[in-house]
Amino acid sequence: MTPGPLYTYRWPRPALTVDIVVFGFAAGHAGSGPRLDVLLIERDQAPFEGRRALPGGFVGEHEDLEAAALRELEEETSVRDVYLEQLYTFGAPGRDPRGHTVSVAYVALVRPIDHPALAASDARRAVWTPVEEATDLAFDHDLILKTALARLRAKLRYRPIGFSLLPDEFTLGELQDLYETALGHELDKRNFRKRVEQMGVLVPTGAKRRGPHRSAALYRFDRARYDALDVEAFDL
Amino acid sequence: MTPGPLYTYRWPRPALTVDIVVFGFAAGHAGSGPRLDVLLIERDQAPFEGRRALPGGFVGEHEDLEAAALRELEEETSVRDVYLEQLYTFGAPGRDPRGHTVSVAYVALVRPIDHPALAASDARRAVWTPVEEATDLAFDHDLILKTALARLRAKLRYRPIGFSLLPDEFTLGELQDLYETALGHELDKRNFRKRVEQMGVLVPTGAKRRGPHRSAALYRFDRARYDALDVEAFDL
DNA sequence: ACAAAAGTGTTCTAGTTACACCCATGG
């Protein structure tokens, strides 16, 4: 019953890492349409030197998995205060050429405020990349990204996680753009707004977003009101 | 780029295990109603000696996670040929008193044919336990079981995994019993049968199950027909 | 003959989809 290295080190074992798929949503401005981005690191050492990879790293002993994910994320990309959710654990023996390494993958969603800050930070080489262009990644990170996208798309429909990708205040148009971009197909404007309104989890702030055209009302997601709802009651 | 122990052993790291939540469904006979069971092991050593626990054990180096789960399952309970799906990875630093141990949990679904064989096998102490009575388990296995149940309930609705809990041939009544037991509430018989029929993934075998009352037609799940369906088209 | 499970249709309701026009603003 004594905790200790005796037992801990007796057998060889796989190494344990965390990898984080960080999604960011860039609202469309004039010219550029809305984009779903993923945050990638350019590796500066072998294996896969020069290849792009998901941020991540080794889990310390006595370190919580989620804590390790947040730590690596901040160390490598300066991103903090994110929605974080465990995705899946990847453990195929050949996935890391250095030896058997099992990786617990997480999905993080960040607000656009955090995007521009990245370039100015001490982040080594973190770059926002449109998801369609995020291919040929190191290790099995293509597979991890694909899995993360599938999860994001599935969960967006029945959990209010989309708001973690938008600024505190947003227009209904921006919310719809996010859904259309992430889901990959268009939605009917009137039906979309109808459903959003019926749910009653958005409160108008009274402010307006002024743009190149007619200004739009700003809304805020009301988590308290959402929590008061039945589970299952959120459905876009 | 050389794979090897040099890098592999440099740092202390959490140990890695797999744990498996094995669900079994016992159709109701005269007297006893239908039951959803979990397969538990009685621990014969510290920590948690004498307590019940989920089957599981350490992942070998260069061993695939799913392979490790299947191996441990067979070693400890003689159960083979099961539906297996990764559930979640539990890594709170205090979950194992021997030291930091991260566990990748799996859910397995087995057919009732395998139930009675267990007692006669070399399985140490594997016992089928109704889920409501599976409390006070070792480690954080109460939490793992709770998570597994939530997943089973959620997934039963939109994926055809329920058939992995039934014998090859089954009656519609048994299928409905399974759904009612797992979901924890009653379903309308006519609507249930209507939906099942509309899906068109069950084929009648022509045979009848003879019981204490009117005999019932037997069906078989047709996986080929299911695969031909759209995803999302399965919805009970 | 009776107890118990098998089997079968219809109606009503609620939710989802499809669809087109006017409005406000900035350039």
Added chain:
DNA sequence: CCATGGGTGTAACTAGAACACTTTTGT
């Protein structure tokens, strides 16, 4: 003044929910 996105209502359709009786079989 015009281009662009903001904002609004209704009708048709479809899917889901509610509901009761007859049939078969073993005891």
